[in-house]
Amino acid sequence: MAQPLIRGFVRDLAARLELPGPIVEFGALQVEAEQEGDLRPLFAGRDFTGCDMRPGPGVDRVEDLRSLSFGDGEVGTALCLDTLEHCADPVAACRELRRVTAAGGVCVLSSVLLFGIHGYPDDFFRFTPDGFRSLLRGFDDVWAVGIGDPRNPMQVVGVGGKGRTLGLSLGALPSLAAAQRDWDEAPGRVAVGPFRMTPRELLGLLVSQGPRVARDRLTGR
Amino acid sequence: MLARMFVDDVAAALGLPEPVVRPGPDGALPLGETRPGAIVWTEGLEGCPDPVGAGRALADALAEGGLCLLAAPMLADVRPGGGDLFRFTPSGLGSVLSGLDDVWTGAVGDPAHPRCVFAVGGRGRSLGLTADRLPRLAEAQREHERAAGRFRVGPLRFGAGELARAALRSRWPSR
Numbered sequence: 001m002a003q004p005l006i007r008g009f010v011r012d013l014a015a016r017l018e019l020p021g022p023i024v025e026f027g028a029l030q031v032e033a034e035q036e037g038d039l040r041p042l043f044a045g046r047d048f049t050g051c052d053m054r055p056g057p058g059v060d061r062v063e064d065l066r067s068l069s070f071g072d073g074e075v076g077t078a079l080c081l082d083t084l085e086h087c088a089d090p091v092a093a094c095r096e097l098r099r100v101t102a103a104g105g106v107c108v109l110s111s112v113l114l115f116g117i118h119g120y121p122d123d124f125f126r127f128t129p130d131g132f133r134s135l136l137r138g139f140d141d142v143w144a145v146g147i148g149d150p151r152n153p154m155q156v157v158g159v160g161g162k163g164r165t166l167g168l169s170l171g172a173l174p175s176l177a178a179a180q181r182d183w184d185e186a187p188g189r190v191a192v193g194p195f196r197m198t199p200r201e202l203l204g205l206l207v208s209q210g211p212r213v214a215r216d217r218l219t220g221r
Numbered sequence: 222m223l224a225r226m227f228v229d230d231v232a233a234a235l236g237l238p239e240p241v242v243r244p245g246p247d248g249a250l251p252l253g254e255t256r257p258g259a260i261v262w263t264e265g266l267e268g269c270p271d272p273v274g275a276g277r278a279l280a281d282a283l284a285e286g287g288l289c290l291l292a293a294p295m296l297a298d299v300r301p302g303g304g305d306l307f308r309f310t311p312s313g314l315g316s317v318l319s320g321l322d323d324v325w326t327g328a329v330g331d332p333a334h335p336r337c338v339f340a341v342g343g344r345g346r347s348l349g350l351t352a353d354r355l356p357r358l359a360e361a362q363r364e365h366e367r368a369a370g371r372f373r374v375g376p377l378r379f380g381a382g383e384l385a386r387a388a389l390r391s392r393w394p395s396r
Contacts, residue, residue, distance in 0.1 A: 088316040116333035126308030151298040216370040
């Protein structure tokens with residue numbers, strides 16, 4: 001299931017790279033009905049299989065990422081989007097993703113970094129861009145980037161190519177590039193650490209917490 | 222600092238069976254044939270390329286009745302230079318110790334986005350750990366919640382000067 005930024009990233013990736021079939025999404029369960037999570041429209045007419053550890057909307061096949069039932073090289077493009085943080089052993093999962101990806105195929109990862117603990121059903125890890133590079137070792141070409149504060153990105157994406165080169169860069173992926181530009185420029189917003197606040201939010205913070213902070217400082221607490 | 226408090230608290234609550242060893246950056250243990258009584262890995266777990274695999278090996282190596290203590294960051298700046306790979310939720314740190322018989326996990330900071338995460342695993346023993354048996358960590362959590370003299374911004378804390386500087390640095394829309 002993909003949030004809008006990642007959906008845009010996948011759309012850009014499909015325009016930039018040849019993504020061979022069959023296309024298999026791992027973590028395809030549409031857990032939030034109000035989100036437009038189904039990636040099938042991006043791959044209309046293509047062989048697309050949605051897998052998840054739980055049955056439900058968007059899921060064609062129940063699979064455990066740590067031990068996939070796909071054969072070696074059976075998958076042309078493996079998509080694992082905002083899912084790996086919910087896997088108790090992401091290293092084993094990526095080993096499996098590498099095994100099932102065909103020669104000439106691509107493995108696409110995304111995950112959050114600066115993001116609170118959430119369920120679906122459990123939440124185990126966060127990955128830095130170097131973490132994704134490490135998880136994708138064994139692929140022949142690997143590209144990874146964080147979106148947001150370089151010290152604490154909100155989102156991290158990674159792509160591995162098996163027996164092929166990717167030639168990817170942030171500039172080649174307009175959705176991610178726009179998100180990074182928006183974060184860098186933060187027009188009309190205040191950069192507070194890795195967060196961006198509107199003036200109204202900052203004012204609300206000062207009004208609601210200012211008296212307590214001032215009192216603490218005056219009393220030396 | 223938090224990791225040291227955690228180890229001191231666990232040592233006071235449960236004792237650390239000898240020998241106490243600290244793994245290398247990849248989780249490798251410095252002992253040969255000797256089974257460690259306590260493994261303390263409170264620095265560098267975020268840079269281990271296979272933390273779950275390393276945790277499994279530590280659980281196998283631990284002596285019966287032994288303890289494994291882990292600490293790792295969740296909310297921390299990424300260190301440049303290529304060796305900073307993972308962040309851990311309490312469940313994530315628990316999964317690293319899933320090969321042990323009883324596992325306790327805790328954290329200091331915002332419950333949804335803690336600064337630092339801790340886990341203790343026992344081999345062939347139960348732990349009976351609760352937050353009130355770890356007083357230094359409990360006090361660190363109270364300090365986080367009080368945020369004395371500081372503004373709470375999501376899971377982070379900022380002084381008034383830091384907020385003022387942030388506002389001055391920002392680009393305001395031109396009218």
